[in-house]
Amino acid sequence: MSYDYPPEKLAIYLSDDAGSDLTFYALLEASIFAKQWIPFCKKFNVQPRSPAAYFVSTSPPDDGGGQSQTRDFLAIKKLYREMEDRIETATMLGRIPEEARLKHEGFSQWDSYSSKRDHDTILKILIDSKDPCSTDIDGSALPTLVYLAREKRPQHFHNFKAGAMNALIRVSSKISNGQIILNLDCDMYSNDPLTVRDALCFFLDEEKSQDIAFVQFPQCFANVTKNDPYGSFLRVITNVEFHGTDGCGGPLYIELAAFTGEILSVEGSSIKIRRLIGKKHDDHRRQQSVHELEAEAKTLASCTFEQNTQWGNEMGLKYGCPVEDVITGLSIQCKGWKSAYLNPERKAFLGLAPSTLPQVLVQHKRWSEGDFQILLSKYSPAWYAHGRISLGLQLGYCCYCLWAPNCLATLYYSIIPSLCLLKGISLFPQVSSPWFLPFAYVIFGKYISSLVEFLRADGTVLGWWNEQRIWLYKRTSSYLFATTDTILKKLGFGDTAFAITDKVADEDVSERYEKEMMEFGSASPMFVVLSTLAMLNLFCLVGVVKKVIINESFVRLYQTMPLQILLCGVLVLVNLPLYQGLLLRKDRGRMPTSVTLKSSAVALLVCATFSFLH
Template identity: 50%
Template sequence: MGNNNGYLPLFETKSSRRPFLIKLYVLTISVAICVIWVYRVRYLPVEGILERWAWIGMFFAELWFSFYWFITHLVRWNPIFRYTFKDRLSQRYEKDLPRVDIFVCTADPEMEPPIMVINTVLSMMAYDYPPEKLSVYLSDDGVSELTFYAMLEASRFSKYWLPFCKKFNVEPRSPEAYFQIEPLDDPVKTKEWLFIKILIDGRDPLAMDNEGQRLPTLVYLSREKRPQYPHNFKAEAMNALIRVSLRISNGPITLNVDCDMYSNNSSSLRDALCFFMDEEKGHEIGYVQYPQSMMNVTKNDLYGNSLNVIFKMEFPGIDANGGPMYIGTGCFHMRVNLCERKHCNEHKVDWKRVADIKIEGNARDLEEECKVLASCAYEENTQWGIEVGLKYGCLLKDGMTGSSIRCRGWRSVYFNPERKGFLGLAPTTLLQTLVQQERWSGGELQILLSRHGPFFDGYKNIPLKLLLSYCIYFLWAANCFPTLYYVVVPSLCLLRGISLFPKNFYGVMVHFKAGGMIKGFGCSKEQHPI
């Protein structure tokens, strides 16, 4: 673990090799895939234009599937797992822990009831972290009075809740999850307004809980939106939060979560800092991504919303190949990577100096200053959304932003501790799932084709292995064409008496399994339909 100078890392990485039998299985299938190619080339129909083209189409579809198979196993071949040493972090940095700014986004007070939002906010305020260094910002794009008053109540309730959590070491620290109460549903009206309120000013020595301990800063922000300005959804809300938080607390580390994703592990901040503050590798890490774990997935998980394959099998492998993409929630960032252009290897953060920076101005003045930063005209003729902050103009703005961070030379880390860091809500109906998947798959393809995407801008900084790994997601939407071809064309061809598969398909499988692969599909010319 440690090197010769007695340096002990703040985190370690263990690689877990896949079991031999699985590797053997992968190799067997790979050989079988080659046999399919041989079959397609060898038995290419010489007569009949239609047959010939249908056959060639099948061949291309199979080549596509083979490529997909290859990149999938490139990712799954050698996953890695990360472990942190929080005790070492405390020993070395307890006094100089950096400020952390947490961004929670909400948009729709009906779909995302205020009670759920404030539960998330309270769980974030209750992190096991010095409160004077913690700031929680809520961006409310739904401009809901109810959400605001819920936040006001939350700020009062936090005076009881935070000491309770700390005293009894409660987990999880979302009151609703802890007491397992069903959320309330309450429709509210919305209107346009620009509103910023520092509900708790963490610098104020009078901001105490009822046991005399300091409270974290708590800010409510409803940025300005007007019909003549595109509001760019969550991405612009996040950019407003980045600017406002820079003025109010300026934490060098930020965390962003969706409002339906509460903190399930009060040590997550310290875990994340073990990566950023590691003396040897920390300076190259741009963000630490947690999995999007769902709390409402049913046993049969009809629509595959648990995303288990992605987060249990693929992300550990992508981490081994160079680092995961940014998925928009449950992600810690170095603030500079969201604002600055390039990662510079020589630039190491002086954590002691950063911890000493003080924010001047009283809360009311800060609120007034921040109103300008959160107005809808602020970004006009600036680089926000293009070079700075979260990117606009793509269905998957988080993915695009993560990709551009990677293109600028930062590394990313995937961390999935035993006790889940965050728990969120998955879509519950088929329609919601389809809308989400359409957005994700279309967005991934957009990133691939984008002029600023990893293949154009990033090939110098992103290793080829990682680029190929990302292709599982980038090409997810494009997969529909060969799949459609494969299910539709053979059936249509059968109607005209054309078979695109070997006639004795069962025999083929037996031969194939028995190791008769060298003989092609195990069918002689006579057996072949053509």
């Protein structure tokens, strides 16, 4: 709401797909606080303009700012803390204060509420920019602010986030009909008040604007530590790969993007999200009261509105895929549109990165599974996009869509070479063979170039090493389960699911995250796979060391199987935090004992069985 942008041209919509009255209450409190906060931001050019982030990063101004600024700072901070306390108290008690419920008519919409999967459309215009009374404490206009919880019924499939976004597009076309749509996830906040103006530079460019469908921002996080133990920052993708795709027709759409309204238009129906409506739409708004507008817009978010329409197919965001953003962006680009990548020095948006390993693995399972589903769908970049987008962009899409099946090669190299090393079977050329050089070149060339890319993206050497670890973990757990689930769904043995990544962490978890300790904490099938592979490589390495001590010369073993020794040794080194979690740690973030016992037993059984095979 505090963007540096004309408020009468700015409308903010909160899509609450759970339909929570607590979320509505928080938004109501925020709308009241905004009347004080926005003038404060403009008066002192506050950055960032998320009050939570601002008060964490900023201390009261010293005398150089003047007594007025210090007094205003302390006063606005007090108001914010009071608002925060009211919201947190209501959340803890699980109910809205009776005074607030009686004061605002919006809460009456929850009278017929059954559950988050069974309720009517809940729509409330909290602030209407066209209302002369909607002003801040300085008398300046406020932007429109709207709460929406689309109708949900158990008998109607809701199509996850894509369905919520499409309902929001339709409702916003009725209320504000903006020419540009900025899509922002709920766990992100705006870090730069000029972001909207920056994005508009692409859409208003005299030469290239007609080709630009959306402007993609990178995903950046405020809580990433220096060495990023979970590789959450995606440094190489953000600072290298997306700049490369930008030269081939534009980057993928990944949630943080600004769209021109016309590429999501509803042609052939009574709703049009385009610049065609203009003045007539404004005249129509003036003839309607807020209550009439709410009643009319509610039907656009009903369960039955999309029946016998092209929503989710030719209109709006695509349905049927866990990564609705990527498949929507691909289909847009295949129609001749381009995208642009905007990665400003001051990050436009900041959010919360996952702070535990289970969160990371669940998130990447959803991403890789969705991308793999795109590869096998009618919108596959391998065939549907052929000839419609550039070859470079087509290959870029294919790289991400092949994340999941990459697990097969990674599993092979994580298991077979180590077992063969234990058995004394050589898989790679000996040091004396000329064929050793190509293998050594590929291995060292790949990792040296990877390190250089990571360091050029402002990473650290330890951060790069952590990236290699999480690369291994994702490919042997998240991607394995994603591949399995995708194949089962293609064979008719499952349905598409949307796994939400929980970003909330308790105090102990946060402290360990700040210390860059890997967080396990729960029993998971993914952890059983990771732990079994880690223990298998440890047992193989210990078995080889035992052989060297008892029977064989290490020099002879190194000459015949150097690459297998290197591979097994690196796998053991990479898994050191996992061994600590399995065997040494005593805190709540350790690996559960059940996982330790299962993985050790399975790994020992596999090693013993392979050792006795002829």
